[in-house]
Amino acid sequence: MFQTIKEFLMGFLKTGLFALFFLCLSVPLEVRAAMREIPVPDTVSREMQAMIGAGPFPFWSLRPKNTEEWKAFVRKFADAGKSDLPKLRELMRVTVEPGSVAGVPVFTVAPQSIPGGNAGRVLLHFHGGGYVLNPGEAGTGEAILMAGMGGFRVLSVDYRMAPDFPYPSAIDDAIAVYRELLKTFPAGKIGVFGTSAGGGVTLALALRARAEGLPLPAALAPGTPWTDLSKTGDSYFANAGVDNILVSYDGWLGEAAKLYAAGRDLKDPLLSPVYGDVSGFPPTLLTTGTRDLFLSNTVRMHLKLRQAGVDASLIVFEGMSHAQYCMNPDAPETRFHFGEVAKFFSKHLQ
Amino acid sequence: MFQTIKEFLMGFLKTGLFALFFLCLSVPLEVRAAMREIPVPDTVSREMQAMIGAGPFPFWSLRPKNTEEWKAFVRKFADAGKSDLPKLRELMRVTVEPGSVAGVPVFTVAPQSIPGGNAGRVLLHFHGGGYVLNPGEAGTGEAILMAGMGGFRVLSVDYRMAPDFPYPSAIDDAIAVYRELLKTFPAGKIGVFGTSAGGGVTLALALRARAEGLPLPAALAPGTPWTDLSKTGDSYFANAGVDNILVSYDGWLGEAAKLYAAGRDLKDPLLSPVYGDVSGFPPTLLTTGTRDLFLSNTVRMHLKLRQAGVDASLIVFEGMSHAQYCMNPDAPETRFHFGEVAKFFSKHLQ
Numbered sequence: 001m002f003q004t005i006k007e008f009l010m011g012f013l014k015t016g017l018f019a020l021f022f023l024c025l026s027v028p029l030e031v032r033a034a035m036r037e038i039p040v041p042d043t044v045s046r047e048m049q050a051m052i053g054a055g056p057f058p059f060w061s062l063r064p065k066n067t068e069e070w071k072a073f074v075r076k077f078a079d080a081g082k083s084d085l086p087k088l089r090e091l092m093r094v095t096v097e098p099g100s101v102a103g104v105p106v107f108t109v110a111p112q113s114i115p116g117g118n119a120g121r122v123l124l125h126f127h128g129g130g131y132v133l134n135p136g137e138a139g140t141g142e143a144i145l146m147a148g149m150g151g152f153r154v155l156s157v158d159y160r161m162a163p164d165f166p167y168p169s170a171i172d173d174a175i176a177v178y179r180e181l182l183k184t185f186p187a188g189k190i191g192v193f194g195t196s197a198g199g200g201v202t203l204a205l206a207l208r209a210r211a212e213g214l215p216l217p218a219a220l221a222p223g224t225p226w227t228d229l230s231k232t233g234d235s236y237f238a239n240a241g242v243d244n245i246l247v248s249y250d251g252w253l254g255e256a257a258k259l260y261a262a263g264r265d266l267k268d269p270l271l272s273p274v275y276g277d278v279s280g281f282p283p284t285l286l287t288t289g290t291r292d293l294f295l296s297n298t299v300r301m302h303l304k305l306r307q308a309g310v311d312a313s314l315i316v317f318e319g320m321s322h323a324q325y326c327m328n329p330d331a332p333e334t335r336f337h338f339g340e341v342a343k344f345f346s347k348h349l350q
Numbered sequence: 351m352f353q354t355i356k357e358f359l360m361g362f363l364k365t366g367l368f369a370l371f372f373l374c375l376s377v378p379l380e381v382r383a384a385m386r387e388i389p390v391p392d393t394v395s396r397e398m399q400a401m402i403g404a405g406p407f408p409f410w411s412l413r414p415k416n417t418e419e420w421k422a423f424v425r426k427f428a429d430a431g432k433s434d435l436p437k438l439r440e441l442m443r444v445t446v447e448p449g450s451v452a453g454v455p456v457f458t459v460a461p462q463s464i465p466g467g468n469a470g471r472v473l474l475h476f477h478g479g480g481y482v483l484n485p486g487e488a489g490t491g492e493a494i495l496m497a498g499m500g501g502f503r504v505l506s507v508d509y510r511m512a513p514d515f516p517y518p519s520a521i522d523d524a525i526a527v528y529r530e531l532l533k534t535f536p537a538g539k540i541g542v543f544g545t546s547a548g549g550g551v552t553l554a555l556a557l558r559a560r561a562e563g564l565p566l567p568a569a570l571a572p573g574t575p576w577t578d579l580s581k582t583g584d585s586y587f588a589n590a591g592v593d594n595i596l597v598s599y600d601g602w603l604g605e606a607a608k609l610y611a612a613g614r615d616l617k618d619p620l621l622s623p624v625y626g627d628v629s630g631f632p633p634t635l636l637t638t639g640t641r642d643l644f645l646s647n648t649v650r651m652h653l654k655l656r657q658a659g660v661d662a663s664l665i666v667f668e669g670m671s672h673a674q675y676c677m678n679p680d681a682p683e684t685r686f687h688f689g690e691v692a693k694f695f696s697k698h699l700q
Contacts, residue, residue, distance in 0.1 A: 041584040043650055234391040234640055234669035238592055290584055290649060295640050299666040300393055306665070306690065314664045315656070316649040319584035340656065 038242060041319040047331035051324050052244070052291070060247035063255050067163045070132065070259070073252070077129075078138035085137060085144070091329055092148025096140055102180040104173045105158040107140050109147040118152050121189045121349045124178060124217070125156040126205075128196030128323060130226070130256035131170055132162050142195055142223075142326045149335055150342030152191075155181070159201065166262035170197075171270055174205045179214065187215035188350035193341060195323050196294070199225025199286075203273035203301070206281055219348035220284045221341045224294040224323050225301060227274035229257040230266040233296030243293040245322040253293075274300050283311040285344045287337060289320025315340060388592060391669040397681035401674050402594070402641070410597035413605050417513045420482065420609070423602070427479075428488035435487060435494070441679055442498025446490055452530040454523045455508040457490050459497040468502050471539045471699045474528060474567070475506040476555075478546030478673060480576070480606035481520055482512050492545055492573075492676045499685055500692030502541075505531070509551065516612035520547075521620055524555045529564060537565035538700035543691060545673050546644070549575025549636075553623035553651070556631055569698035570634045571691045574644045574673050575651060577624035579607040580616040583646030593643040595672040603643075624651050633661040635694045637687060639670025665690060 040053040059077070064070040089096060093112040100106060109125075123146060127139030136158055143156035157177050160169040181190060194202045199222030206216055231249045240248045261271055269276035274297070284305055288298035298314070305312035317325060317333060325337040390403040409427070414420040439446060443462040450456060459475075473496060477489030486508055493506035507527050510519035531540060544552045549572030556566055581599045590598045611621055619626030624647070634655055638648035648664070655662035667675060667683060675687040 038584070038587045041582075041587075041646070043583050043646065232391075233393050234388070237388045237391075238641060238669075242588055290645050291588060295666075296391070296393065296668055299640060300668050302666070303668065303686075307686065314666060316645075316652070316664060316666060318646055318650050318653065319588075336653075336657065 044317075044319050045332045047328050048320065048324065048333050051327060051331070052319050052321065054244060056241075056244045056247045059252060060245075061251040063252060070163045074133055074135065077133050078135060081134060081138040081141065085140065088141060088144050088329060092144050094144050094147045096137070096144065098137075101155070101157075102176040104177050105136075106177065107137070107143065107156040107158065109140060109143040109154040109156055111147045111151055111153075113151075114153060115151045117346060120185075121152065121191070121345070122181065122185055123150075123152045123154045123345065124181065124190060124192045124205075125154050126159065126174060126192070126194030126198035126201035127156065128194065128198045129161075130253055131167075131197045131200075131260035132256045135161060142198070145326055145329060145334065145338050146193065146341065149338035150345070152342065152345065162256065162259040162262070166260050167264060167271055170201055170260075171204050171208055174201050175208050175212065175214075178205060178209060178217070179212075182214065186350065188218045190217045191219045191221065191345040191349050192217045193221035193223070193345075195223035195225075195326060197226050199223050200227060200229075200271075200273060203227065203276070203278075204270045207269060207273060207276045207278075210280065216280070216282050218350060219282050219345055221287075221344060222284070222301070223287045223325065223337075223341075224289070224292055224298055225273070225286065226294065227297045227301045228267070228272045229261060230272065232267075233300055235293055235296035239291055239293045239295055242291045243321040244291075245324065246293040249293070274304060277308075278305050278310060279308040281305060281308070281310045281312075283313075283344070283348045285313045285315070285341060287315045287317070287325065287341075289317040289322070289324065291319060291321045293322055313344070394667075394669050395682045397678050398670065398674065398683050401677060401681070402669050402671065404594060406591075406594045406597045409602060410595075411601040413602060420513045424483055424485065427483050428485060431484060431488040431491065432486075435490065438491060438494050438679060442494050444494050444497045446487070446494065448487075451505070451507075452526040454527050455486075456527065457487070457493065457506040457508065459490060459493040459504040459506055461497045461501055461503075463501075464503060465501045467696060470535075471502065471541070471695070472531065472535055473500075473502045473504045473695065474531065474540060474542045474555075475504050476509065476524060476542070476544030476548035476551035477506065478544065478548045479511075480603055481517075481547045481550075481610035482602075482606045485511060492548070495676055495679060495684065495688050496543065496691065499688035500695070502692065502695065512606065512609040512612070516610050517614060517621055520551055520610075521554050521558055524551050525558050525562065525564075528555060528559060528567070529562075532564065536700065538568045540567045541569045541571065541695040541699050542567045543571035543573070543695075545573035545575075545676060547576050549573050550577060550579075550621075550623060553577065553626070553628075554620045557619060557623060557626045557628075560630065566630070566632050568700060569632050569695055571637075571694060572634070572651070573637045573675065573687075573691075574639070574642055574648055575623070575636065576644065577647045577651045578617070578622045579611060580622065582617075583650055585643055585646035589641055589643045589645055592641045593671040594641075595674065596643040599643070624654060627658075628655050628660060629658040631655060631658070631660045631662075633663075633694070633698045635663045635665070635691060637665045637667070637675065637691075639667040639672070639674065641669060641671045643672055663694070
């Protein structure tokens with residue numbers, strides 16, 4: 001997702017936005033205080049320490065004013081994100097084939113060899129990026145890690161996004177692909193996963209599938225899912241300035257929520273699945289980190305699932321900000337994460 | 351544990367310590383900033399909102415200077431803690447009988463009726479209080495909630511504590527009771543639970559039992575366990591001043607660690623189980639909250655258990671500070687917590 005921090009930062013600075021300067025002026029005092037006060041923990045790997053110790057992502061406080069500014073932001077971010085992919089594909093020994101399912105562009109991500117048990121199984125992947133970022137190939141990073149480290153065939157969906165296609169386009173695309181997939185795979189052999197907005201799509205897809213009378217996938221693995229698009233939940237406040245990836249709701253993130261919702265109630269369950277009726281959901285594994293701005297998005301969803309009697313599990317990474325489990329393939333935490341998700345799917349898929 | 355906040359506070363002020371005044375002078379700036387900035391979340395029950403909205407516990411910054419001051423602190427805290435117990439026992443419809451096992455004082459806590467499945471089972475309970483607080487009856491609150499809400503017979507162990515009896519007295523008592531219990535109950539019918547220091551004892555007991563060649567209990571449920579007595583782990587820093595129960599390591603808590611360790615390495619696995627070898631541990635359910643100073647103590651232990659292949663589960667409560675799931679029997683979160691722990695033991699005990 002954000003694999004090329006350095007390159008992105010370089011590109012960003014070159015545009016003349018002087019994001020860091022902008023940051024100093026615009027960061028609320030308490031956010032800056034939090035950023036300063038908390039030392040990098042020595043209870044995580046060196047690779048994770050480097051990620052935790054990095055400054056806040058410079059674009060967090062951006063608030064694009066119009067479609068053009070959004071698209072420039074998306075393009076810049078995607079260009080940076082894409083540049084590391086050839087290396088990642090090689091490292092993970094996976095192939096990525098563009099294609100289309102039910103008219104929706106997808107990428108089939110396949111590892112060099114698929115363990116016997118996983119041969120007839122498929123994972124549906126939805127990338128993150130706040131329903132705005134990571135179009136096309138730029139959204140395949142997490143799918144590559146999953147295929148490579150987990151030994152699954154992954155179908156990564158390049159769903160439509162804001163500003164051109166606000167809600168419900170993303171969920172329409174998700175359900176269209178899922179419906180088509182059900183013609184070749186029984187639901188029991190399909191798992192669904194994704195991070196951030198992709199975790200939101202994962203959960204919304206299950207709500208929508210049930211509403212449409214489709215069988216539910218065998219298992220869901222939403223990573224730090226965006227389950228509440230409104231600024232509701234304790235960690236939007238408690239972890240503001242503590243999380244160095246999203247940093248705060250009050251930047252591009254909150255703007256993206258409004259852009260995607262396009263006037264709809266941000267608490268609509270298909271936008272914010274934490275407000276949905278999740279009874280009857282399949283086994284679900286959720287992941288977050290102690291510094292994650294979406295810590296509450298994740299634990300609220302976990303509690304809701306358990307209250308509904310769903311077999312829901314939770315992993316919280318020490319010291320980790322938003323989605324840092326998929327930002328460095330060399331971090332032991334990354335391998336642990338995809339190993340856990342793979343074990344989870346192996347256990348619950350037919 | 352801390353069921354009588356108001357009464358404790360009143361008593362505390364009456365002693366003339368003017369704890370709140372003291373607090374204002376001694377709280378580091380960043381702690382005070384955090385205390386002020388984060389609004390009470392509306393994503394928890396009203397009862398939990400009241401607990402989250404309460405000011406920081408006034409005694410957190412105490413640093414008793416000698417044995418006498420420690421004992422005065424312990425006495426005052428225990429008196430306050432005990433005053434609510436008759437009401438709680440009545441509300442939970444449990445009986446509490448003092449007794450002794452292997453020479454260690456215990457309380458047998460029994461619900462009015464024990465569901466059939468739980469008839470031949472027993473839970474061993476270790477109370478919290480930093481290896482200093484909650485001697486005698488004052489330590490029975492959590493056991494009463496578990497017996498009443500979970501329908502289990504509970505044996506609550508009144509283990510020896512600092513300052514008179516530092517490490518390894520607590521663990522010696524724990525293992526002595528467990529060893530004796532094994533004469534009447536097969537290990538498969540014994541579950542062990544406890545909060546904070548009691549969660550630490552729960553985990554240390556399993557380490558010690560294995561070292562002594564005893565069969566391990568069928569399941570463990572450490573709540574927000576004190577797994578690292580040294581100031582190591584991200585949430586000691588990130589949640590300082592965010593947690594309104596413990597507030598900071600740099601008050602009575604850190605002093606209690608030193609008092610209990612009595613010169614030993616704080617990272618000794620029997621003091622800080624997160625440094626132990628947990629392979630072969632039974633199924634373990636850990637609980638914490640997003641504002642908990644022990645969030646890292648809990649998630650680090652959870653990750654370590656999973657890395658060792660243990661069937662370890664985690665529940666993180668939204669917005670919750672340290673151990674607030676056992677402070678108000680009327681909070682829905684309390685019922686949910688003890689319901690989850692009861693389900694967990696019902697599943698894993700023979």
